[in-house]
Amino acid sequence: MWTRVLATGALVVVLTGLMGCSASLTPLPTPTTPSLASELILYDWEDDLPQSVLDLFTTEYGVQVVYKTYESQEEAMANMRAGAVYDVVVFDNDFVPQLVADGLLAEIDYRHVPNFDNISPNFRDLAYDPQNKHTVPFNWGVTALLVRSDLVEEPVTRWEDLWEREFAGKIAVRDEPREPFGMALKSLGYSINSEDPDAVQAAFDHLLEIKDKIVLVGPYAEAAVPMLLSGEAAVLVGWAEDVLLSREESLAIEWVLPEEGIMLWGDNFVIPAYSPRKYTAELFLNFLMRPEVNAQIVNENYYASPNEAARAFIDPEILHDPVIFPPDESLGNAEVFLPLSPDGEQLYQQLWERFKRMME
Template sequence: MLVRSWLAVFCGLLLMGLIHGCENTDTPKKTVPALAKELVLYDWVDDMPRSVLDDFTREYGVKVTYLTFESQEEAVENILQGKVYDVAVLENPFVPSLIGAKRLAEIDFRNVPNFKNISANFRDLAIDPGNRYTVPYHYGTTGLLVRTDLIGNAVNSWTDLWDPRFAGQVALRLQPRELISITLLSLGYGLNSEIPDEVNTAVDRLIALKQSILWVEVDTPKAAAKLLSGEAALLLGWPLDYQEAHGANPAISYILPKEGAPLWSDNYVIPTSSPNSYTAELFINFLLRPEISARIVNEKNYPTANDAALPLVNPEIRNDPVIFPSPEQLRRAHFYLPLSPAGESLYKQAWDRFLAAPPVLPNGQ
């Protein structure tokens, strides 16, 4: 109920275009700990502009090492193992389990005054009441990139991934939750279903697609290259993929299927393994400056949770329905929810079964 209420308010505010401007402030606590010499950011490949990290280094004298993951499941496993990261990027559904495992540190918001710039629509969600452990970052949809010059405009459903006409031309990434979820949607089930029969039926269907899949990397340029070369006619992807591919070939379109698209949201978190929580908080505060958040949007084409940044976003990006979906599209979207411990076990077993099924995945994955 809480998520549905949040989404209704969120859509309404997007429709009305309400924006709350906030002045920038970076004043830390009076007792200032020493800054770390180096900070480790753990994030998606190609998610954070290098220029932003370099600007933080110039201002604070702190080197930022950018480490990347290929999936949220990989990130969660590494954080659970206690690997050292100072700031990590996590999607909403993966936050509660790490909080429960005491792997995320509470954030001292006296060092993150720019948190006031975050839209009320992204605060105090069920995944982290009171935002003790998370700072909302950006959000987006998962859709289908289509080479309309190769296969026309007939694609409008998740079920089209299984259309025999496109066998061998479907490009997917190895993203467990995402692939299981869109298969659930293709069957008319809920995005977050934990009903064993539904999840297992979805995995059976996903296994049936396996021989037709062209596996691509998470890295956007490499994934888009498969679409641009014509090796793939369909790519399950994100707005950044579309911007990369459409810029090179205007015949590539981005479709949010009629069953509704998954809607995801990322957060900045500080793992308890970090020895540099104060510097990490200053870094997050730096990222929440309106001009910095806007630069990330302008370079990476994902809508931000930072209201104060919106006036600084390029108009062509702010008005692009692929990047900022319409209220109608958002009303039909499905918001990812955390799985229960039983649900996490169910999905892991289902994914392991998918991986074990022939044909063998590339590189022994």
């Protein structure tokens, strides 16, 4: 935990006169607890935080949580740059450095977030935010493959199989560059975070080889999974949320962790630098880091949490589900999506837009 020390000084006023002198010492000011706001504006993916948890916070603290949603991280960043007012926002790891560089994030006062101690050391002090000055880890997960085994001729076990196998359907991927480029980079033996122009170009060329097999889908499982269920897609590059939704149907859908290594993502809570309710936002984060509250989030949204203390309160069926909490042996050659430099971001985005034009 990191603390900031507030120093106060005493002003000594000395009065002198012809007949003598006296001195008085101004009393030290008494620290006061900031007052709670009447409302808090949360900006996040739709349904990412259960309403039941927000209601608990309102009941305990009397603070109404206004839940605003975005459709993409790019939209969220654009609205923050435009000056829209939020108090707590959820961002992927790879957006954090640019937000910090742009002066859009407040430093978190951890005196008000003591439950940060519940976060596993494995998720603290990571490269995208040293000392967690601006972020509190929220959840994490895996990007891997959902495969309709009845629509493939041979088993799919690798990223490279997306190029080598024939499918009776498309390969569905989200409309954002990091995951499709990540699977291409992995299949070629490169890091998913490579900014080497030659490696990224090779990944682009590799993606072009299967452009006619690819169909783009939206970020939500409700939009992506039906493509798999209908058979329009034989493979979905997806997440635990997709698997859990697909389980509701009695189809032959396999969750494949590619041999070259899975891709890991992470979400974080941040407080915008211009939030007028920073203390209330910090109190809200501390509430969400309580073990039993954090476990309630996991039990309702089915994403893995970095909160170690919450594990004792997570439904055992969820805690031991390898789709949600992948086994340790599957993490040996896994890679976490890390932020790209501005030049790297531009390179990926330009090539992705070019790729989409070539799909038309």
